[in-house]
Amino acid sequence: MGKSLNIGVIYGGWSSEREVSIRSGKNVLNALAKREYNARGINITKGNIKSVICNNNFDTVFLLTHGRGGEDGTIQGLFEALDINYTGSDVTSSALCMDKILTKYFFSSLSLPTPPYKIVDTKNALKEKQHFPVVIKPRREGSSVGVSILDDENDLRKYMKSYGNLSTEFLLEQYIEGREFTCGIIGTGDRAIALPVLEIRPKNKFYDYEAKYTKGMTEFIVPARIPDSLSSEIKELSLSAYRSAGCRDFGRADSIVSTEGEILLLEINTLPGMTDLSDLPMEAKAAGISYEELVEKILLSSLKRI
Ligand SMILES: Nc1ncnc2c1ncn2[C@@H]1O[C@H](COP(=O)(O)OP(=O)(O)O)[C@@H](O)[C@H]1O
Ligand SMILES: [Mg+2]
Incomplete structure (x- = not known):
């Protein structure tokens, strides 16, 4: 089933996980070719996404874009709007x-x-009493970007100085x-x-x-x-x-x-x-x-x- 479909393997993107995504894409493309599917790889960037999607007439796409823009419902929404079937979770779940x-x-x-947690922003984090050690995480990153274990208030202060601009809200999770x-x-x-x-x-x-x-x-x-x-x-x-x-x-x-x-x-x-x-x-x-x-x-x- 599906061997006659024009399949686009979409990888790359513009998140910090772009390089991993390219590797994922090439591996998947190779596997589909071995199984004799009609698949073409597309290394997307912000600059080419419009033209490559519009010019290729894909029947379905295999999405391998990780992180922001590619895994958060953004690209999924694009394919929904274009009525093109895609692999993986939909806009809401993503x-x-x-x-x-x-x-x-x-x-x-x-x-x-799930571990007990608290939500803080850059302003209130240092004003409130926290129960250390905690794991701090920016709201919408991945690949452990901005994730850190904090042992005391001093660590929290240093963290906010260096990474406070990663997000307006952070999750403070009990360290397990x-x-x-x-x-x-x-x-x-x-x-x-x-x-x-x-x-x-x-x-x-x-x-x-x-x-x-x-x-x-x-x-x-x-x-x-x-x-x-x-x-x-x-x-x-x-x-x-x-x-x-x-x-x-x-x-x-x-x-x-x-x-x-x-x-x-x-x-x-x-x-x-x-x-x-x-x-x-x-x-x-x-x-x-x-x-x-x-x-x-x-x-x-x-x-x-x-
Ligand atoms: N509450 C916790 N206690 C101990 N380690 C944690 C906790 N939360 C996260 N970690 C560590 O941080 C890593 C990244 O956290 P995670 O929530 O999976 O974020 P990401 O989306 O960046 O992968 C985990 O794989 C784990 O090693
Ligand atoms: Mg994780």
């Missing part, structure tokens, strides 16, 4: 999951467990000591399935930008070496969050299991990295799903909407 504050409201309203996991999901609604859970063990104090993008700075263990019952609980919680947020085709939910054994959701990524070395493809591989098969599954899941 915008919800990209916004760390809205995500907290969403988790809380459904009683999905524990182990970090991520669970990939493929499919939509009742058909969505969870892939084997992956443990992320960064060499740094947390999974920061350096640990994410420097080879050797993080150890990935998949399937995670944890009891089956814990792995099932992580999968169930991740699936529940993904389905409730209305996510589609593929995604990844990140969580921390505290030293007390409580699973706490951190976030849902609606457009996770798709390089052959990214988390989701690694998890698929552990489930016996090759990279090419994974790419095809995501595409076919999206084509059900045509």
